[in-house]
Amino acid sequence: MRWELLGGWFASWGPDVVAVALCAARLLPVAFLCPLLGGQAAPTTVKLALVLSLALFLHLEAGVSLSTPVTSPVHLAALTMKELTYGVSLGLVAALPFDAARMGGRFIDLFRGTSAEASLPVTGSRESATGDALHPLLVGLVITGGLMPVVLSGLVRGFGWVPLGAYVPGEGAVLRVVGLAGGAMATGLAVGAPVAAAVMAVDCLVGLVSRAAPQVNLQDMGAPLRILAGGALLWLGVGLFCERLLAGFLEVEDALFQLAEVAR
Template sequence: MSWSLLGEQLELLGPDIVAVALCAARLVPVAFLCPLLGGQAAPTTVKLSLVLSLSLFLRLVAGVGLSTPVESPLVLGALVLKELVYGTSVGLVAALPFDAARMGGRFIDLFRGTSAEASLPVAGSRESATGDGLYQLLVMLVVTGGLFPAVVSGLLRGFGVVGLGAFVPSESAALFVVRLAGGAMATGLAVGAPIAAAALAVDCLMGMASRAAPQMNLQELGAPLRILGGGAILWLGIGVLCERLLAGVMDLEGTLLLLGEAAR
């Protein structure tokens, strides 16, 4: 094959290469932020391979492409930057229900006193067994419960709502993401509120009992009662907590559509 023929073939493939690159630029932040496409647990090679596969699917099967050709490398760089910014917004929104589960678990462990940081103030870290447990449990429920295809479909249908290069970094889109982040924080606090109330009730009862019977050393019973009582409430209410968190995942498809409407 001559160099001229190879050059002609590359020129013909130019629009396809640009479209795949822009699709990948939008999906890369989503793959690194949303646990359903890899998140922090999957190796980087796996996430990048998934991004490339989805980008090829969007171009070759779904026909996603630019409406106008790219005229210069500067224009291509600007389009890649726009797709990265919009992909980061989409990834943040898609990861919010799972971050709410992790925040709720850390809130629970903070009041129960079972986190590594609370147990070992000097040597402990900020790890939270309940936070990681609720996070992984929510991921498992989404993947095995039939919501995974709906979330991925919402992510891919976003290319039809906001075409390649059509993202406009508007104030309404930024405020929309901020409101969703605030809602996720509220969900995390609501998830941990019953256990926090139980821990405060135990402290209140121990305080009143100590005042009523000062000769009895009841202060050492506070921490074990908080841990055991909070764990019992968490075990009994895990179904309600999962339903609350799954409701956020079920709303993701409509939320991503609203984000696309505000961003174009």
Template sequence: MAGLPALELAAAMTWAFQFLFSMLRIGAFLIASPLFGARFIPLPVRIVAAAALTLPALSLYDPPGPDAFRSLALVPAALTEIAIGAIAGLLLTVVFGAATLAGDRIANTAGLGFASQVDPANGLTMPVVSQMFSLFLLAVFVSQDGHLTAIRLVLESYAVLPPGQPADLARGAAHGLEAVGLMFVAGAQLMMPAVTVLLLVNMVVGVVTRSAPQLNIFSVGFPMTILAGVALLWWGAPTMGVALSALAEAALMRLSDGLQGLADG
């Protein structure tokens, strides 16, 4: 038994700590990102994905030595790794919120706000139109291999900003605020054409009901508004696909700029 090749316990523990330390960033990203962090994805799947993606990350930088794990000096570095991954995932999540915001405004303007159900992605009650927009954006994002690009950017950050080095979290927070601004701007751009047409429809319904009071607004106005909203969603689907494709590219650009801003510190 003494002649059998084996791994010493100390070396095995060191390798395990290095692996877990390296998994903090990619694990936090998978939890906070819009697609990988959805509630309908089981937790064991996310753990296995984080462990599998950590293997190539170990070859991109030199992990801390065994002496670093014997003190509490590595605790701030571990918290920084979690913050980097969470910031990267939240940058995508915030920008993706533009589709949900646009769908919510269109649904309420068209009178479809009452048609709501629990969103399986986040567990909240949302209008069906918002969920359609969110799923449409996710489908466009995946069809363009955006999820692979996002993972590649996070893995490349291990070489640009190796774990254990200080990161400029203030600049990362600034990029997060810029992403919030982009969410509102993109949401307004997505919903403005449909909301403008629906506003004109409501104005026409108001003029008609004012001219002919016998035409009840509840029996004439609401069906017209709902019909116009459904027609706009159907006719505008191709254009909406192009707009959501541009939004997905903008989200990846924000992710790249955010990770680069964290490394510049």
């Protein structure tokens, strides 16, 4: 009698469980890659709870479900792998603006020194202070500025653009993600270019002064001048840098749509 009840329960609730599981499989990589849904900062239990909540909402309230029934465990495993693969692509695209902020900061510190204090005695560090600052700054601006629905709407609409089980792995999706990653890298280089130019100008000036007046020893002054000039320009231009990074973030929804176009 119990086995019959259990079989009846699976027959009635099985499609719902499968739909929720596939929605969670698509959202799980996004939660681990995109800082807006947790990223590396949030505990794993929090990310898992968020993924389950969103999956339940998508199935129960948005009506996201699997169009064809699952015929075997092998079929379910194949669908799960497809959703996980597509979720990784979505997570990479959603996290690109924040990766651009980190790349821009590291590019800045590459010219100023490995870090802002790397060339100073005793206090030298091998970490990128600017990269670790621009990344959470962009996250804070997105959340406090009410721009978080840009990513959430793109993810929710993605279930309409690419229904469950409709993702087709192929070369087009890979090339699209690579192209978007190249655009994020270009954004990071554009953010760090002004500071890099200022630091190179300081090095040029120090070299000219040393050549014109060999008796003046400016070798020990090069690193502090790079740190000072780069830090001053970074402080003066942080607003412009944030605007450039936010402009890249506003293109996330369109990037998710472009990925969906080649993935179905």
